[in-house]
Amino acid sequence: MSVTTAAGFLASGVTAGLKPSGRPDLALVVNTGPDQVAAAVFTTNRVKAAPVLWSQQAVADGRLHAVVLNSGGANACTGPDGFADAHRTAEHVAAELGRRDGVEVGAGDVAVCSTGLIGVRLPMDLLTAGVTAAAGALAEDGGAVAAGAIMTTDTVAKTAGYADEGWSVGGMAKGAGMLAPGLATMLVVITTDAVIDAEAAGEHLRRACSTSFERVDSDGCMSTNDTVVLMSSGASGVRPAPHDFQAALSETCQDLAMQLLRDAEGSSHDIAIEVQHAASEADALEVARAVARSNLFKCAIFGGDPNWGRVLAAIGTTGxxxxxxxxxVAFNGVELCRDGSIGDDRSLVDLSGRDVRVTINLRNGRGAATIWTNDLTYDYVKENAEYST
Amino acid sequence: MSVTTAAGFLASGVTAGLKPSGRPDLALVVNTGPDQVAAAVFTTNRVKAAPVLWSQQAVADGRLHAVVLNSGGANACTGPDGFADAHRTAEHVAAELGRRDGVEVGAGDVAVCSTGLIGVRLPMDLLTAGVTAAAGALAEDGGAVAAGAIMTTDTVAKTAGYADEGWSVGGMAKGAGMLAPGLATMLVVITTDAVIDAEAAGEHLRRACSTSFERVDSDGCMSTNDTVVLMSSGASGVRPAPHDFQAALSETCQDLAMQLLRDAEGSSHDIAIEVQHAASEADALEVARAVARSNLFKCAIFGGDPNWGRVLAAIGTTGxxxxxxxxxVAFNGVELCRDGSIGDDRSLVDLSGRDVRVTINLRNGRGAATIWTNDLTYDYVKENAEYST
Structure with missing residues (x-):
């Protein structure tokens, strides 16, 4: 499954030369219709990269023809010149697609996503040449190549999808979690050949993100470039029931979010912080996120220490x-803390596996939520001390 | 300078055997008067250790006779039994001091401070025997020994003080920063022989803490046990002008706070995040703290990378x-970011020294604040993954 699983989409990935490594660094996903419905969710960081500012405008009318994604440079904190670069990239994509298909394509129907070092201008000559190459390489089975071309520190390409009778959803992702990505920006493109209108697409996408990418909090840091784009070609001719479409989209987003978590930079554990019986879902989320952001807790998990005291100390900082x-509080099902005090013996907990589940029961209502995070390791420090983003 | 620099105080430090290392682990500071004025500031963590709950009650009347401090166990998350242990410790101190001096001492005039592993009961037989030994070892020059006995992962004992004509302030500390300590709890005892009333002592102490301990944010985690106690013996007979006393107290607190920062677990850089021209001091603090808590920024400093993009990404998460x-944004005076975009070349910045100053100018008003933090290093992860607190 990939972005070309859904009918009506072409994709490609090429090496534009933006990354010193010489690996593929530019991807293009094109919606050939008949519909060109689109919606997107962007970083809530108030310092937004130029491509985010550009793409917010491009998708505002609920319509996109294509998305171009580059690694090797975030084009963030680059001022008016950087915005002009994003605009020029979209124009170049539009021109290439128009030439290719003999149709008129507007730059305003092209979203731009970038990831890499902040505060450096993109080499526009390389980028535009790469766009030309990517347009020439577009293919009906290009989804896997495109997914490979958006990798930065990712160790594996991330794709997912869902197929129902006659319609499907496909997707690709790079980076860590939406509201709190690790080293690099999270970029996600999701495609569908289901028939859906733009307003509903936006609602479905926001709902799917809110329980997937927005619940992954690998290291508490939020990128300037995070973008999730959904495009619908309507090529299946099938208009699924809203509930069915939501389920397919949410499942695809959740699948990609868990792949991001498992591939987070330098991590050795995937940790689910599950809060039960909070006074509200908002309370549950606040508590789960506070624990997920405790460096002391995250170091303890790396060390194989079921340190429930650090969980309680983090809970105590919330409102x-x-x-x-x-x-x-239970670690992998062993209730180490009962009534806020000493429970079962910590030697009963086995943290040798990659998956850790910390269950916090506030015994105070019906609110519940789970945040997924990673441990804090030597390799996390190494990657983020040695790599300039 | 130490807690016995001020006249009217005795102190001691002994090995009670609470720590497996066999190092000194119990300290006692006694105010011999004539006044026994006291004030204290405690952690704002809502999960408060038993000794914090006890000491809040003890100091509520503005009066303390003594403070007993132990490492080797935090007595946090230990339920009603843990509170009874704190109570019993205070009673034992009161009994020993009463016997020693032939006077009546109430347990309610003894504050208790503990640090160490959360969620484990204290070995009360060892602790009470240690109290007896500490009472027997009290000395007019015991300040340095007491400061050594409260060390946990500290590599040096931390003392400070201030002497004016006829009156003085002395202090000792262990741990990292007040509102966001590192591995271990921050415990601070400050003594003075100045004549001051309890209400004023509380106001002066809160003001001194707000610009010292509360502005050190080593790793964003807040302890269940943090305590700062101020005791005044009035033994000098001098009642300094409020402004002079505030200056002496603030200087002592600031000195101790910087010692805590420099000794933070595993750190290789001390980082001042200075925010200028914010709309308000609260805005300046919010921005400085967001940067101080960005793991990506802290890793970059460890790696010697003046990564201003990560500073802007952190600023963007604030309100x-x-x-x-x-x-x-300037790193050590080099303005790498100007108008939110590319400024001077990052190769001009030298981060090889221990001290780093990041200056953020929001060009939006008169608010200003500085938060001190540390970098995120292999050794931070090592200490906190291998040490159970």
Whole structure:
């Protein structure tokens, strides 16, 4: 499954030469219709990269013809010149697609996504030549190549999809989690041949993101470039029931989000922080996120230490509604903390596997939420100390 | 200078055997009067250790006779039994001091501070025997020994003080920063022989903490046990002008806070995040703290990389009032980011020294604040992955 699983899409990936490594660094995904419906979700960081500012405008009318994605440079904090570069990239894509298909394509129907070092201008000569090459390489089975071309520190290409009777959803992703990516920006492109209107597409996408990418918090840092784009070609001619489409989209997003988590830079554990019986879902999320962002907790997991005291210390920094002496905490099912105090023996917990589940029961209501995070390791420090982003 | 620099104080430090290392682990500081004025500031963590809950009650009347401090166990998340242990410790101190001096001492005039592993009961037999030994070892020059006995992962004992004509302030500390300590709890005891009333002592202490310990944010984690106690014996007979006393107290706190920063677990850089021209001091603090808590930024400093893009990405996550294209950022005086975009060349910045100053100019008002933090290093991960707290 990939972005070309859905009918009506072409994709390609090429080496434009933006990355010193010489690996593929530019991908193009084109919607050949008949519909060109689109929606997108962007970083909530107030320092937004030029391609985010550009793409917000491009998708505002609910329509996109193509998305171009580059690694090797984030084009963030590059001022008006950087915005002009993003604009020029979209224009070049539009011109190439127009020439290729003999149709009029507007730059305003081309979204641009970039990832890499902040505060450096893109080499526009290389980029535009790469766009020309990518347009020439577009293929109905180009999804896997495109997914490979958006990798930065990713160790594997990430694709997912969902096929129903007569219609399908496909997707690709790079980077870590949406609201709190690791080293690099998260970029996601999702395609579908289902028939759907733009407003519904936006609602479905926001809902799918809110319980997938937005619940992955690998290292608490939020990128300037995070983008999730959904495009619909309507090529299947099938208009699925809203519930069915939501399920397919949410499943695809969740699949990609878990792939991002498992490939987070330098991590050795995937940790689910599950909060139960909070006064509200918002409280549950606040508590889960506070634990997910505790460096002390994350180091302990790396060290194989089921340190429930650090979980309670993190919970105590929140404004959530709870009583300290009614909190229960379990590590992989072993209830180490009961009534906010000493529970079962910590030697009963086995943290040798990659998956860790920390369950926090606030015994205070019906709110629940899970945040996925990673441990804090030597390799995390190494990658982020030695790599300039 | 130490807690016994001020007249009217005795102190001691002994090995009670609470720590497997066999190092000193119990300290006692006694105010012999004539006044026994006291004030304290405690962690704002809502999960408070038993000794914090006990000491909050003890100091509520503005009066303390003594403070007992132990390492080797935090007595946090230990339920009603843990609170009873803190109470019993205070009672034992009161009994020993009463016997020693032939006076009546109430347990309610003894503050208790503990640091170490959360979620483990203290070995009360060892602790009470240690208290007896500490009471027997009290000395007019015991300040340095006491400062050594409260060390946990500290590599040096931390003392400070201030002497004016006829009156003085002395202090000792262990751990990292108040609102966001590193591995271990921050415990601070400050003594003075100046004449001061309890209400004023509390106001002076809160003001001194707010610009010292509360502005050190080594790793974003807040302990369940942080405590700062101020005791005044009035033994000098001098009542300094409020402004003079505030200056002496603030200077002592600032000195101790910087010692804590320099000794933070595993750190290789001390980083001042200085925010200028914010719309308010609260905005400046929010921005400085967001940068201080960015793991990506902290790894970059460890790697000697003046990564201003990560500074802007962190600023963008705040709710502070700013325009992204009016932000200037300098590393050690080199303005790498101007108008939110590319400034001077990053090769001009030298990060080889221990001290790093990041200056963020929001060009938006008169608010200013500085937060001190550390870099994120292999050794930070090592200490916190291998050491159970």
């Amino acid at each position: 959530a509604d709870f009583e300290p002496d009614r909190i229960d | 502070a009032d700013f325009e992204p294209d009016r932000i200037d």
